[in-house]
Ligand SMILES: Cc1ncc(C[n+]2csc(CCOP(=O)(O)OP(=O)(O)O)c2C)c(N)n1
């Protein structure tokens with residue numbers, strides 16, 4: 192098995208950027224294991240956490256290719272840093288009056304929350320690294336897992352190291368804020 | 384001062400004019416009509432009507448390569464935009480600064496599959512350096528400026544700007560953005576000093592150093608610096624195919640070009656060097672042969688402006704990211720004077736024992752002979768544009784170039800049909816010079832309609848159609864690697880071939896046919912002396928092969944030389 196790498200890319204929050212990144216991975220033959228996108232501490236910048244399979248030299252090539260995308264501002268490979276990596280999972284599991292207490296107990300062991308209680312189902316929310324989530328899933332399986340939704344990994348280096356961006360010159364920033372990057376109208380041709 | 388009110392069409396043209404654009408190759412259609420309506424207001428922008436949008440992109444590309452400046456092409460939405468794609472990809476593979484402007488359907492129709500809608504930003508994403516869909520007229524000026532900035536800086540390349548019809552019509556107060564800054568795009572021009580020292584040390588220690596110069600030397604204007612560096616350090620120079628002209632062919636340190644159809648001694652030298660200084664090139668497979676056994680143990684210094692090229696195809700000992708011209712200026716300082724007499728003698732000996740680029744001894748007409756005659760008649764001073772195939776390789780082999788931007792050819796994508804429109808663009812970029820467009824009989828027919836554009840613009844292009852009656856390069860592969868099984872390559876005897884002389888004359892272009900050596904020379908002299916577009920058809924040896932050859936997937940060590948006559952008979 193090839194090792195998994197955790198890349199963080201800070202990108203302009205612009206239409207089409209997810210498409211550009213995904214297309215690059217496809218074209219260069221890299222397998223995306225998971226990809227999570229969300230806003231950051233800086234207005235107009237989104238953060239992508241990308242988990243990829245590949246040898247280190249190949250991943251270096253991916254990093255450089257990512258950098259070549261104009262909308263990508265910063266890329267870090269956190270794999271060899273000390274990092275915090277977490278994922279959120281929702282699981283809908285079957286249960287009845289006889290075994291509900293057992294399921295609740297399992298959740299407590301995993302510090303997972305029960306976020307919906309139905310007549311014959313529970314929705315469980317769990318946060319953790321992949322191993323923990325896999326272990327929880329394995330224990331829930333016998334009860335009947337109806338549905339699983341996972342966010343994919345988000346990650347951050349521990350300590351002072353941080354992946355952040357330089358500010359733009361004020362007038363350029365104004366311009367970017369006013370136009371293009373956050374259009375009011377819905378845009379076609381974007382997968383994000 | 385109150386800013387002037389303008390609509391999107393005017394803003395686009397105003398920006399292009401302010402950026403110093405002089406020529407736009409384009410083709411109109413529904414959604415760009417509001418733009419065409421405004422062209423007369425900008426007489427400083429010359430719109431050249433091509434006859435197919437592929438021609439617009441190639442002409443803009445030829446213009447850019449010949450001048451070193453931005454080339455601009457324009458097309459309508461849908462089929463107009465998709466017709467540009469081959470030309471954009473051609474520019475992308477060879478890092479040519481190109482601005483492609485397309486119209487699109489009005490904003491409220493985008494995404495609804497309306498008449499002539501195509502997602503051209505989606506389509507061109509992997510073949511542009513960047514692209515834009517402009518959704519607000521207020522963005523237009525900045526976008527055009529940013530697009531041109533990106534296309535013409537760093538590692539150059541094509542950028543596309545897609546503009547919906549109603550954005551051309553919307554009005555706003557025009558503001559010229561003084562400053563462009565893109566935080567995700569900061570090209571590195573100056574090489575790292577520490578890396579340069581490391582490189583200089585390797586260069587100093589090397590016993591068999593070799594320079595491999597690529598297209599980047601030409602793009603950065605680093606040809607003089609390259610010559611100074613090679614002379615000071617006494618290092619022999621090879622080029623890639625696109626690097627031809629980056630180093631004068633008549634220089635004592637020039638050893639020609641390497642690769643699939645490069646010189647035998649060049650390929651051997653590349654395989655025997657103990658240090659390769661690769662400058663503005665990307666280790667393309669056509670140049671390097673099979674990567675896995677390319678000169679094992681050879682150290683590599685790689686100078687390139689694009690960090691992603693470092694280590695992409697071959698592991699590099701000392702990378703230097705930066706502009707070739709700037710980095711070379713530094714390296715010249717660092718390098719110690721040297722001469723590698725033994726090494727030069729070694730290569731000289733291989734060159735004498737294995738002559739590479741020979742003209743076949745036939746009474747008939749060969750492309751090699753015709754190209755040499757063109758070289759003689761033009762005194763080596765022509766700008767030569769080629770198509771793709773055997774004739775392209777023979778131009779590289781038999782027309783020695785002594786200056787940059789004189790050979791213009793689609794190396795990376797290998798686009799047949801490039802030769803006709805690119806020659807028009809090149810001629811418009813270099814008025815007062817003679818452009819020879821060496822065409823394949825196959826490729827010529829792919830963009831032949833642009834002869835009309837050549838007539839319109841009265842460009843000084845001499846079309847030399849090398850008619851071997853075959854898709855020659857494909858035929859060569861079928862002969863050598865597919866047991867002589869010719870399938871769909873005989874375009875003269877089995878299939879219809881037009882009369883090229885009559886075809887040219889139908890466009891009003893004077894034309895002649897040459898079938899023998901003496902005739903060829905006369906026809907070339909006639910073409911060179913006749914102003915404006917002219918055409919000469921050379922009826923050449925149909926089944927000649929390009930030698931030497933590194934078979935696809937083989938290593939440079941396996942370079943095949945031209946078989947001797949007895950070997951052919953066996
Ligand atoms: C657009 C395009 N289609 C197909 C090819 C594949 N191809 C490479 S060389 C060649 C033959 C070119 O024939 P011609 O233009 O007559 O030149 P010749 O090799 O005979 O000199 C072909 C078909 C190509 N390079 N470009």
Ligand SMILES: [Mg+2]
Pocket residue numbers: 823824825849850851852853854855
């Ligand atoms: Mg041919």
